[in-house]
Amino acid sequence: MGLVVQKYGGSSVADAEGIKRVAKRIVEAKKNGNQVVVVVSAMGDTTDELIDLAEQVSPIPAGRELDMLLTAGERISMALLAMAIKNLGHEAQSFTGSQAGVITDSVHNKARIIDVTPGRIRTALDEGNICIVAGFQGVSQVGKDITTLGRGGSDTTAVALAAALDAEVCEIYTDVDGVFTADPRVVKKARKIDWISFEDMLELAASGSKVLLHRCVEYARRYNIPIHVRSSFSGLQGTWVSSEPIKPAQSAQHVAQGEPKVEQAIISGVAHDTSEAKITVVGVPDKPGEAASIFRAIADAEINIDMVVQNVSAASTGLTDISFTLPKAEGRKAIDALEKARQVIGFDSLRYDDQIGKISLVGAGMKTNPGVTAGFFEALSDAGVNIELISTSEIRISVVTRKDDVPEAVRAVHSAFGLDSDSDEAVVYGGTGR
């Protein structure tokens, strides 16, 4: 076969036993005739422990030094993994992000990969080695300083290496069996998805699904690298993320969805997110430029916002309300930024609400199937869930509700769209309403 990139997360290599188990799995892939490159995260809670140490010596650790510190985590796991593989009689070498040619910009703690030059990896592969590469880290193009890619960066490292090495697949091993139609902790009947398109996966990731990060999927999509998300514990087929549905030859398991039929909406899943808060700017003059001045103030404070809704203006007052959602952690900063711009914007008051949740339904062809939207709202209504904000894209509908309503809302929508695992209903949702 060809070249496979595998990525193992921290929970898969949490201790010596885990490392030995993973080593066996890697050797299997090698025995199957593949060249194997493995990207590995830090063991278990190592990164959190290092951050804790950093905070003990400095309340605001310097970015450059924090990166130097955190990269010790992968150095430990990758060296141990290489030893464990060699102990099984196979050649293996570990490489830091820098040695593997992961070149980044200079933004410490959340660097972006700008180039991958895996010359040493290619050479080591050709010499028969299994290559173990530190995830999450690189070296800055200017200054040659050690950088980290931020949380979830190991997935991105794996996809970037897969692209640079022209790998057949990037296998992301994790502690769950794949991507599910909803969070299995909330929806007991959630089903594993066999295949999902890059686009749908991007929307799920943006809507609160934590299995793959948005950034990693974006990278895979740009370079068209199929991702296979699977469990490092079970050995089962997981979820394939790719541009085209994978064929049975590539996947041992039948792909339930088959080829998508034109004009039908394919529902991928229901995502939810309770990490956001809502800010409402009350009593904004309903005239051109008002919204712009609000979001300029927010953007200048480097805050990413998610959903935005402007209410209909009350004709009698000429005033309107503008609401938006944003990560809770940014709440304080946003309020401060708006208060500072109060004179310019000219609003009455601000309302901050962190007891909200977002439920999103993701699937291709949704916009051209009005039945989907109707079915979504009906399901929520039947479950007695009140909708506070609505936002839609080509392949997603999201609503904001009370936080306490989220689990019930997710289950109701999951069931209404035939996603429950014991249901005989097709996953394909025809545009006929319900």
Next chain:
Amino acid sequence: MGLVVQKYGGSSVADAEGIKRVAKRIVEAKKNGNQVVVVVSAMGDTTDELIDLAEQVSPIPAGRELDMLLTAGERISMALLAMAIKNLGHEAQSFTGSQAGVITDSVHNKARIIDVTPGRIRTALDEGNICIVAGFQGVSQVGKDITTLGRGGSDTTAVALAAALDAEVCEIYTDVDGVFTADPRVVKKARKIDWISFEDMLELAASGSKVLLHRCVEYARRYNIPIHVRSSFSGLQGTWVSSEPIKPAQSAQHVAQGEPKVEQAIISGVAHDTSEAKITVVGVPDKPGEAASIFRAIADAEINIDMVVQNVSAASTGLTDISFTLPKAEGRKAIDALEKARQVIGFDSLRYDDQIGKISLVGAGMKTNPGVTAGFFEALSDAGVNIELISTSEIRISVVTRKDDVPEAVRAVHSAFGLDSDSDEAVVYGGTGR
């Protein structure tokens, strides 16, 4: 002033508190107008913990991967130390051995430094930074792999950097106040040595003194870098190791020994070592080439031996015995090597004895002062200690005794040569016998 290299061992940076304490001391040196380069070891027991992890995944961890693993230790301590310094309002940057230009050969786990090219350090210093460098590690000239220098390698890193940067002094901070006239755990009256020559320090290190490693002193002597061994806890003046006695201007404390007087022996101290074993090759034909064939067999097994003694041949048999000492850990290997060469060598039997100890008296001008040797043997005799082997150099006398006799022997010799701290006798030992 000029450029100072400081080295802090693992016990000085064992936890966040230790790191913050060391950071303050470093900032003091900077405030005194120095450019400061700091070499740091891994925190506390980190290295041992990592070795333990390695042994859990592989009984014989691969050298390259073990080096990759162990270098994570300094990466953690150096990043934390840089953060702690920045938190005190001073600029600091940490550098790996590779970044600091520590170029080594390719012998993993015990690499030797072959060049130091500290261009990045020099630049960072000129930009006003305090530079924190990982001890114990480098990068191989061929292959660009991460290497480690073996135990005690951080001291060598510090001296090598001091040489490459033309530092005024290399300060080695440790958990004791300096080099003592004997091990204070054995001799309560041992005194701290204010100044000692490179040569005497080399002999002490070779004879069992653990404060500085032989290799590090050798490096300092070659490049004539003064070493100041001192406590990271007390702030007191420690022990200066240099080619010439330091002048009061350099040391806040009076140098007790003063300038050495010609024709007098200056006793530096008493060292002891109980880590060796003795092998006696019994019944060797007393003819040319016999000793050579024995030590060829030992050398081929890559075993370093220490003392060698050949007994006077018994005229009646034409047979003699040859004894030598070596590290206990090498005992098994040496016995095996000799047994394998038994036919060639033609000895009767082998005796192995690991219940021995070595006591050494070190001081300049000893050989030309026969009184020193006599006084040494008399002191042992008075203490009822039997001597089994004797070996001398220009500035050292060593004897092997029963292991149990070592503490008493060390105390007796220490006292006899006026080294006890409450004694009024001069440290200068005139060549008059006693």
